[in-house]
Amino acid sequence: MKTLVAYYSRTNITKKLALEIAEAVNADTEEIISKVNYDGKLGYVRAGKDGMSAKIIDLETLKYDPADYDLIYLGVPVWAGKAANPLISYIKQNEGKFSNVKFFATAGKSGFEGAFKQMEEFVGRSPLKTLALTTKEVKSGEYKNKLNSFLE
Numbered sequence: 001m002k003t004l005v006a007y008y009s010r011t012n013i014t015k016k017l018a019l020e021i022a023e024a025v026n027a028d029t030e031e032i033i034s035k036v037n038y039d040g041k042l043g044y045v046r047a048g049k050d051g052m053s054a055k056i057i058d059l060e061t062l063k064y065d066p067a068d069y070d071l072i073y074l075g076v077p078v079w080a081g082k083a084a085n086p087l088i089s090y091i092k093q094n095e096g097k098f099s100n101v102k103f104f105a106t107a108g109k110s111g112f113e114g115a116f117k118q119m120e121e122f123v124g125r126s127p128l129k130t131l132a133l134t135t136k137e138v139k140s141g142e143y144k145n146k147l148n149s150f151l152e
Helices: 013-025 040-053 085-093 112-123 135-140 144-151
Strands: 003-007 028-031 071-079 100-107 130-134
Touching: 003 013, 003 085, 013 028, 013 071, 013 100, 013 135, 013 144, 040 071, 040 085, 071 085, 071 112, 085 112, 100 112, 100 135, 112 130, 130 135, 130 144
Parallel strands: 003 028, 003 071, 071 100, 100 130
Antiparallel strands: none
C-alpha cells in the first residue's frame, strides 16, 4: 500500500509525530509550508485569528499528489479549536484526491473534536482513525500506546 504523511507544524510538535508515523509505516512525507508567516508571538496571534476564520492561504509548492496514494495520514496542530489553516488549505488545494485517510492532531490541551470535524468536512469523508495528543504527551514520549493503536 502506498502511503503519504502530509502535515503542517508551527512548533515542530506535529512534525515530530508525523516523522515517527512516516517511519513506522514506510510512508512518503509532505511537509506543508505556509507562505503566511506564523512564527513567533505575532505569528501565534495570527494563527489564532486565521484559525477562527478558516481562511484559505497560499502554500509553498508541494512534492506529492495525494491522488497517487492508497492511504494518507493528515497531521495538524489545533488552532482556536480548529485545524491549522495551512492543512485546511492543503486539503482544499487537493479537493477530491483523498481516498483513505487517518487524522492526527496535537494541541496544548483541547480542541481536537473541532479540528477533526473540520478536516472531515473539507476532505469529504470520515477518517479510518484519529489520534489526539497533547503537546505534553508528545514532548514526554507518553503516547506510544496510543500511537501503536492508531497505526494498526
